[in-house]
Amino acid sequence: MNEDVKIIHRILRGEKDEYAVLMDRYHNELFSYVYNLVVQVETTEDLLQDIFLKIYKKLHKYDAKKASFRTWMYRIAHNEVINYLRSSQVKYQTGVIDKIEFIEDDEDIEHDVIKEEKMNLILKAINKRLKKKHKDIMFLHYFSGLTVKEISEVLDIPDKTIYHAIDSSIAKIKEAVQLYEKV
Amino acid sequence: MKKYNRPVNQYYLDKSKQKVIESVMNEVNKDSLFVRLMQYKTPIIASLMMAALVLLALLSSNPLTGDPNPNSPVQPITLSENETVKFAEVSYLSGTLIASSFQVNSNQTMFLNTTDQTEFEGKFDEYHQYFNMLKVFLEPDYFKNKAQLVESDKEEYGSKLLFEADGVNYTLYMNVEEENVTGLLYVNNNVYNLSGTFEEEEEEFSLDLFASSGENYININYDSEFGSETESTYYVESMINGKYSEEEIQVSHEEDEYKVEMENMTSSFELTYEFDDGQYVYKLSYEINDQEGEVLITESINEFGETIYHYHVTEGDISRDLDREKPSFDEDDDEDDEDDEDDEDDEDDEDDEDDEDDEDDDEMDTNNQPNQVKEKLIL
Numbered sequence: 426m427n428e429d430v431k432i433i434h435r436i437l438r439g440e441k442d443e444y445a446v447l448m449d450r451y452h453n454e455l456f457s458y459v460y461n462l463v464v465q466v467e468t469t470e471d472l473l474q475d476i477f478l479k480i481y482k483k484l485h486k487y488d489a490k491k492a493s494f495r496t497w498m499y500r501i502a503h504n505e506v507i508n509y510l511r512s513s514q515v516k517y518q519t520g521v522i523d524k525i526e527f528i529e530d531d532e533d534i535e536h537d538v539i540k541e542e543k544m545n546l547i548l549k550a551i552n553k554r555l556k557k558k559h560k561d562i563m564f565l566h567y568f569s570g571l572t573v574k575e576i577s578e579v580l581d582i583p584d585k586t587i588y589h590a591i592d593s594s595i596a597k598i599k600e601a602v603q604l605y606e607k608v
Numbered sequence: 609m610k611k612y613n614r615p616v617n618q619y620y621l622d623k624s625k626q627k628v629i630e631s632v633m634n635e636v637n638k639d640s641l642f643v644r645l646m647q648y649k650t651p652i653i654a655s656l657m658m659a660a661l662v663l664l665a666l667l668s669s670n671p672l673t674g675d676p677n678p679n680s681p682v683q684p685i686t687l688s689e690n691e692t693v694k695f696a697e698v699s700y701l702s703g704t705l706i707a708s709s710f711q712v713n714s715n716q717t718m719f720l721n722t723t724d725q726t727e728f729e730g731k732f733d734e735y736h737q738y739f740n741m742l743k744v745f746l747e748p749d750y751f752k753n754k755a756q757l758v759e760s761d762k763e764e765y766g767s768k769l770l771f772e773a774d775g776v777n778y779t780l781y782m783n784v785e786e787e788n789v790t791g792l793l794y795v796n797n798n799v800y801n802l803s804g805t806f807e808e809e810e811e812e813f814s815l816d817l818f819a820s821s822g823e824n825y826i827n828i829n830y831d832s833e834f835g836s837e838t839e840s841t842y843y844v845e846s847m848i849n850g851k852y853s854e855e856e857i858q859v860s861h862e863e864d865e866y867k868v869e870m871e872n873m874t875s876s877f878e879l880t881y882e883f884d885d886g887q888y889v890y891k892l893s894y895e896i897n898d899q900e901g902e903v904l905i906t907e908s909i910n911e912f913g914e915t916i917y918h919y920h921v922t923e924g925d926i927s928r929d930l931d932r933e934k935p936s937f938d939e940d941d942d943e944d945d946e947d948d949e950d951d952e953d954d955e956d957d958e959d960d961e962d963d964e965d966d967e968d969d970d971e972m973d974t975n976n977q978p979n980q981v982k983e984k985l986i987l
Contacts, residue, residue, distance in 0.1 A: 441636055444632070557856070558829070593854070593873060
């Protein structure tokens with residue numbers, strides 16, 4: 426039995442404080458994923474609170490035989506972020522980072538700025554050029570730490586389809602980014 | 609695999625972690641009675657629930673459907689009106705696409721290779737099939753009054769969904785066990801295996817159907833979570849004769865105006881039904897290989913009683929008038945066989961390699977063979 430499952434069993438037996446251990450294990454990874462999509466620190470924190478609370482409330486439904494806790498958790502997190510982006514009409518933020526100091530200090534500021542611009546163009550291309558299912562795949566592919574197999578588990582889509590989608594989406598994104606860069 | 613994560617400053621990350629964990633733990637500690645019971649009393653509650661379920665199962669033949677036959681291996685399912693309509697729509701799209709895709713791939717119409725050929729002509733077969741399949745979505749509540757969910761007359765299936773669409777009969781025999789759907793889809797006399805998932809949660813549901821015939825398949829996904837009352841989106845993935853394709857089909861309506869949009873890897877279009885120049889016409893605005901154009905489509909009946917569609921294509925400075933019969937999925941009758949003989953000879957020269965594959969297609973209608981396609985090119 427892996428460590429996550431042991432912790433979950435302890436929580437379900439009543440050791441609620443153990444949930445803090447579970448959050449501690451995954452906070453940074455989920456923070457990074459959510460932050461890359463919403464690009465606002467406060468919103469990311471609010472969403473993370475909602476996500477962790479939702480996970481806690483659904484914990485008794487988690488089935489270790491069906492999926493790893495990590496991919497099950499990403500499924501909840503991904504749906505929560507997508508719902509937020511859709512309902513708030515903020516769409517996918519481009520070009521706006523509300524607290525630049527939040528980004529890791531690096532001596533090569535120019536490199537960071539270029540990378541930031543590139544990421545914004547990629548987000549814009551994903552948002553403008555891809556269909557919903559492919560957006561989901563590419564958000565997870567680019568901005569989460571998940572492998573294709575794990576993305577397949579999160580979205581419940583076969584690996585093969587994910588590979589096809591990534592291939593065709595990358596071509597579309599590249600084309601769109603080149604176009605945006607020319608403008 | 610390239611990742612694009614922004615590196616977040618560790619100091620702020622730790623601060624945020626502390627804040628989030630504290631906030632969540634506060635909520636956890638004042639959580640509802642239900643959650644506390646679920647946590648502290650899980651074994652007791654689970655036992656009680658199990659006992660209740662066993663009792664329910666013993667006392668009731670079928671609490672959902674009231675099925676009088678508890679020994680029946682498969683049980684009818686219950687669906688809401690909206691779910692029934694979505695099952696019908698997704699089955700319709702699956703069946704029509706898999707049936708018509710064979711025709712599109714095997715019967716590409718040849719046009720004169722002139723320098724001013726429109727992009728539309730290169731896609732005419734495909735677009736004609738799309739048009740015929742999607743025009744029914746321009747009628748308000750088309751499937752609402754047509755789809756009937758009844759008990760199956762095949763003992764291996766619990767339910768049967770029946771509907772007629774655009775002169776074609778669709779019958780879906782199905783079982784739904786937990787979230788899995790299995791079934792047989794009849795499109796007139798053609799049969800396709802069908803499988804998929806059907807998930808319901810509160811007000812939302814999703815339907816994912818996979819229809820196959822040999823190595824060809826169509827996978828259609830509908831998710832009510834991603835739509836709204838005025839908008840339905842279907843994600844279609846298919847592999848037909850070795851060709852992979854993806855489409856997104858969106859049906860929307862605003863007040864009395866209905867619109868269907870389709871986008872695939874190479875083109876997109878928008879289809880509406882409008883009053884234009886004294887008559888109702890279908891208007892198809894398209895973009896193929898970055899070339900935009902518009903087609904006005906009208907319908908008429910010829911002297912043989914067949915429905916003919918007239919396409920008036922305008923692409924840049926070029927305009928074309930094309931006619932095409934309505935496709936059909938009926939099996940061939942004798943007359944058609946006679947008509948098709950010459951064609952088969954012609955095709956043999958070109959398609960010797962595909963002969964084996966074509967055997968699978970024999971069950972499909974050949975009414976839409978090229979020799980029967982009536983086209984006129986007007987410059």
